Amino acid sequence: MSEAATHSSTVAVACPELLASLDPLLQEWLPRQRWFAGKGRPVTGFSLVAATELLPSTSQLGLLHLLVRAHQPDAPTQGALPHPGDCYQLLIGVREALPPRLAPALIGHLEEGPLAGRTVYEALYDARPADVLLEAIRTRARIGDLRFECALRQEMRGGLVPRLVTSEQSNSSIIYGDTFILKLLRRIVPGNNPDLELPLVLAREGCARVPAPAGWLLADLASDHDSYVLGVLQPFVQGATDGWELALRELAKGEDFGDVSGFGDEARALGRATAEVHTALARALPTVTLGHTQMGLLADGMTERLEAAAQAVPVLRPHAPGLRTAFEALADLAAEGHTWTAQRIHGDLHLGQCLRAPSGEWSLIDFEGEPSKPLAERRMPQPPARDIAGMLRSFDYAAHSHHPVVAGWADACRAAYCTGYAEVSGADPRTDPVLLRAYETDKAVYEVLYEARHRPDWLPVPMAAIRRLAASP
Template sequence: MSEAPSEAPSAATPEAVTHSARTAGPALLASLDPLLREWLPRQRWFAGKGRPVTGFTLVAATELLPVSSKLGLLHLLVRAHQPLVPVQSAAPHPADCYQLLIGVRETLPPRLAPALIGHLDEGPLAGRTVYEALYDPRPADVLLEALRARARVGELRFERDMRQEIRAGLVPRLVTSEQSNSSVVYGDTFILKLLRRIVPGTNPDLELPLMLAREGCPRVPAPAGWMTADLTSSDDSYVLGVLQPFVQGAADGWELALRELAKGEDFGAEARALGRATAEVHTALARALPTVTLGRSQLELLVAGMTERLEAATQAVPALRPYAPELRSAFAALADLAAEGSTWTAQRIHGDLHLGQCLRSPGGEWSLIDFEGEPSKSLAERRMPQPVARDVAGMLRSFDYAAHSQRPAEPGWASLCRAAYCSGYAEISGSDPRTDPVLLRAYETDKAVYEVVYEARHRPDWLPVPLAAIRRLAANDDAP
């Protein structure tokens, strides 16, 4: 049943919005603190799982709908403080900054029960109930209207590409399968990805799609709008969200691969097409942004990083230790080539490429999405030029994961997909990744080592999947 239309404004405009929350910020955060300590670690996108939250610091508070009305909406940027952890664990900083969208009501209707954060007994919102606002169509609509209006609200900036029409009244729905961020689909026309753990600076999730749109690359949906925060307390600027066209009826690459595997169908044609799409994106990025040459000193640093991650991983996961000498040889072989004078070209890449970052349209066209890079790495690292072999290795590992998710595993299926993907890549780029086996083996080994640590910590039942790859890579068998 729909609620009374008088409950809240349906659109966010500079005239309809206040930001008095900034003045009440400290008292507001103090009242929210006990609720957030319990609620935040349960969210899928919270990066500091396994460590207690010891406190919060308010970075910014903006009132998008008046909290004095029946329905209020607060935009908060807060730092969550947690105990320090060993450096080699690649865990997030102990004071990560999170973007929160807090809805405020007297009571929650039953449909919003899963969104509950808690009830406040003191502070500026005493007597009110707070909840995750993205579950609620009205607050979600506020964000789209702000983008349509190019609104300025406190430190928040809403921008858009005026060449793309954003219609009013698109019905929002929260995507519930997100991991490290949150997404809202508007009327099967647009999808708004809201970054949850944010860092200051130029975020590749906006930077690269904008650049690819200017290059006319059709393999990446062009941003229609974006949210940023320019904090008056510092020179920092944060990218908060990106609005892109929604590919209606598109199939997620991971889910599509699993369906074909379950039916016993060949995935080679799709893998080849996906290789072509990857090469198109790499080629466009190389045109749009500078490339660099990696010589001996740069490769020594690269190899040192891979070796260091392997040493840390063997300490964390004892099952890796029997394979460590052979895995080190994969990195040493790359260092040897560099010492002999070999060089490689590096450029901007996707940075976290796998089947789940790819969409196939009903017409059979592949798109690449989510250019944020590995969230565990710093923004500077994610924006560094790197050999395209890193993206290729990520996709090869993804085919392997799909094949080993079946019982029994289908390694032959993975081998065919890996070969087809590399062949498709070569058709566009003119260079088959398999012709540089030392570089590709080093990157695939580095990725498999990362996967072993991740699965050991978060999904122990999946640990046999990367360990199977570790055994193959250690034996240097079935090289791609």
């Protein structure tokens, strides 16, 4: 790494001809990636935001770090300004030819430009480029626009064998020797990303429910006053099982779920873990009071999302009047003078964002929030009920993804989770049913729109909740 740290972008990397030669390959490859956010709209071109050479591209194995903006027609607008296009982080390996083990990583063969005659591929499949990233963090390297940081007092030995996590993710992750996991954000924006911000805050608070960052990767660009958070390195919880996997495993056993047996005990422990994280965040960061005006805007936003989803998904339309009453009830309660406390929260909490260690302890991960939301919105204080509603919807998803549906399982988990939450926080979420119903309804509407667009076979799962919520008093 010392050699790489002495230089930044070479002429070959920075010149426009490189991006021009990559353009047709990226237009074909990028939309096929799970983490590409602009599906359904063609990519018309790319512009280069930053380019850094981590391994010389003229050597036997080159490694390019690119930040590129993908331009697409009919992109959503921000006010009166056209959307500039999403910015993506790419790590591109360069070889004369790919060995068979790297065949799934192929991007394409360059016919022109400064790297003509060479093959480019997704570098994270390759051990050597993955090693470069960890070594840069370990040595706190600065390479071009990239800044690698290692947490103080963090011991990090070299030689940890890397492997790419190949399950579907909205980002990319590399596990190093069952010791660390590096999450590389794919769609990036300038500013303080909560995926790094909140775990650092919780580490300072001594909250053991969230793995403390061991290192991170930033881009400091002359064109922006803010840094881009590109990746976060955290301890890897060896032998851990995510909550979704564990829930499906319990459902497959076919036990009696009428009480808190089976997964109910885990749900209660998970409720306690959630409350510990919320309590620590409220202690460390400012909280605000939401009154009539703020809650009215919140309810209006939920209503607007419902109307847009009903236009896009016809099967939702008959239920829209009943669903709308959840948001009207919230606005009415605010108009009567009721107030709520808002704080920093996880922002996208569900069973897949929770890890259970072999010891039985639960951890919460992935504090990025909903990547489709603007960063400023993801960093706003919100009622904790939003996280809780996300988890309650996740129990319902698990129950309805099992066939036949196990009667009473989701209800038992809901009760156990809320009980566990109340044991730590002192406030049972069920004592504020209007707020909880509004957030559950908003989440279910989002799920319907998502499934209709991406996984039509799953649409019956959120629709079962839609029918229940539309009929709720």
